[in-house]
Amino acid sequence: xxxxxxxxxxxxxxxxIANAAEYKVETVVDGLNYPWAMVFLPVGDMLxxxxxxxxxxxxxxxxxxxxxxxxxxxFSGGQGGLLDIILDSEFQNNxxxxxxxxxxxxxxxxxxxxxxxxxxxxLEEVKTIxxxxxxxxxxxxxxxxxxLPDRSLLITVGDGFDYREKAQSLNTHFGKIIRIHRDGTVxxxxxxxxxxxxxxxxxxxxxxxxxxxxxxxxGTVWLHEHGPKGGDELNKMEAGQNYGxxxxxxxxxxxxxxxxxxxxxxxxxxPVVYWSPSIxxxxxxxxxxxxxxQWRGNLFVATLVEKSVRRLVMEQGRVKxxxxxxxxxxxxxxxxxxxxxxxxxxxxxxxxxxxxxxxxKD
Amino acid sequence: xxxFKLLFIFALAVVTTYLLMSLVGTQLVLADVxxxxxxxxxxxxxxxxxxxxxxxxxxxxxxxxxALAVAFSLANRCIRWFAGSGVFWYSFAGLCSMPxxxxxxxxFMGITIFAAARSSLGMFLVSLCGLAxxxxxxxxxxxxxx
Numbered sequence: 198x199x200x201x202x203x204x205x206x207x208x209x210x211x212x213x214i215a216n217a218a219e220y221k222v223e224t225v226v227d228g229l230n231y232p233w234a235m236v237f238l239p240v241g242d243m244l245x246x247x248x249x250x251x252x253x254x255x256x257x258x259x260x261x262x263x264x265x266x267x268x269x270x271x272f273s274g275g276q277g278g279l280l281d282i283i284l285d286s287e288f289q290n291n292x293x294x295x296x297x298x299x300x301x302x303x304x305x306x307x308x309x310x311x312x313x314x315x316x317x318x319x320l321e322e323v324k325t326i327x328x329x330x331x332x333x334x335x336x337x338x339x340x341x342x343x344x345l346p347d348r349s350l351l352i353t354v355g356d357g358f359d360y361r362e363k364a365q366s367l368n369t370h371f372g373k374i375i376r377i378h379r380d381g382t383v384x385x386x387x388x389x390x391x392x393x394x395x396x397x398x399x400x401x402x403x404x405x406x407x408x409x410x411x412x413x414x415x416g417t418v419w420l421h422e423h424g425p426k427g428g429d430e431l432n433k434m435e436a437g438q439n440y441g442x443x444x445x446x447x448x449x450x451x452x453x454x455x456x457x458x459x460x461x462x463x464x465x466x467x468p469v470v471y472w473s474p475s476i477x478x479x480x481x482x483x484x485x486x487x488x489x490x491q492w493r494g495n496l497f498v499a500t501l502v503e504k505s506v507r508r509l510v511m512e513q514g515r516v517k518x519x520x521x522x523x524x525x526x527x528x529x530x531x532x533x534x535x536x537x538x539x540x541x542x543x544x545x546x547x548x549x550x551x552x553x554x555x556x557x558k559d
Numbered sequence: 560x561x562x563f564k565l566l567f568i569f570a571l572a573v574v575t576t577y578l579l580m581s582l583v584g585t586q587l588v589l590a591d592v593x594x595x596x597x598x599x600x601x602x603x604x605x606x607x608x609x610x611x612x613x614x615x616x617x618x619x620x621x622x623x624x625x626a627l628a629v630a631f632s633l634a635n636r637c638i639r640w641f642a643g644s645g646v647f648w649y650s651f652a653g654l655c656s657m658p659x660x661x662x663x664x665x666x667f668m669g670i671t672i673f674a675a676a677r678s679s680l681g682m683f684l685v686s687l688c689g690l691a692x693x694x695x696x697x698x699x700x701x702x703x704x705x
Contacts, residue, residue, distance in 0.1 A: 203610060241631045274669075275669055335668055336669065359671050361674075362591050362594075375561070400693075426614075443592075444592055444595035444596075446599055450674055451618075451675060452615055452617045452618050452619060452674065453606050453611070453613075453614030453617060454584055454585065454611040454614050454615050454674065455611060456588070456674075457588070457601075458589075458592075458607040459597055459603075462595075462597050548649050
């Protein structure tokens, strides 16, 4: 019996921790107020969004005391606030950034995306390039941004919790991935352009609360989203597809009832992988650095509930194996990014959040 | 003995409202699922209803119990202060109990925790489930005042 058990462990071991690495975790900066997203500037600085509405700059490893100026006000109730930030692919020339935030007007909450030019410690030429359908709930905004290789902008929009059925309708932004040009106009080759019953900026439908969006080096668009109770998903994205929520789901409602008794349906995409019980996936990145060569090409998923980062070893568009990292920190991890220096950076989700750097153990 | 009888009748009222709410909730959710083009068979409908009756137990049963306890206490006061039919006051209290509880939770949490109650039709049907619980309570508890 013991021999059988050993054989079982030996067979499973390489699947669960393929290319495991020894690492150390250091605190770069602490005292961040619910940090949500980060970007690396070409000069070596970093910008970090705080969900409570401040955009902070880290210069030479130190958090500058003054936030970036001229950022529009955001509504930070519930899950709202200042959310994602990305750099323009031509940032070196135009210093342009794209920022998602939740704005409030007369109890109506909207997810907005602004385009602005970063000049010293201030934003200039601030322009709203996307405004979502209004929510009357303070939850499930999505809010992740990514640039496609053709430089159009993808935006994730959540279902607003109380509006989940609208994730299947084409005339609202709830539960959709949006694709627009960087100036806010709609690309003429979007999948629903020309349909009278559809908003032309919609790229995919059937999402719940997508908080991870990644265009990998091979051009594949990956998205992960929070399920309800169970059923968090990793999806491989294709224009015009329906990802099923809430018609199909591997999770159930928080109340304990079905959202749907079905997990599959014709015309609706299956996740590449799903997580039950929920891990609450948030940030997302692909590791392309040299510091951890054994991690190259792996996807990293930050998680809030599991308090970890999942390392996904990919093979031909499938998840070959997973490793659960950093649980020893016992911190909700909001964001994970691979730095240009090859280290992995994490943001912890708390009132006094930290920027952590993961490097190889000496 | 009187307390035991009161608790037993209250439990029957709670179970009535709970079972009806669970059934209503499942059917409304399945109606939405059907509207997305999925065919919901009778067998799936039955198994989903049973699933939800068990799944909702921890949260919904607690919610219904608290809501009806508060509502029936107020109804009892109203009967003393304004007289009138026990059936009327307990049914009326039951009718108001679930919308009041769900709207109160929405006020503080910002969301509707019982999915079926997000629509006007759902909230109306949920109200009727509370009314049924109130009616059962009145019939069994206050027969003399009917």
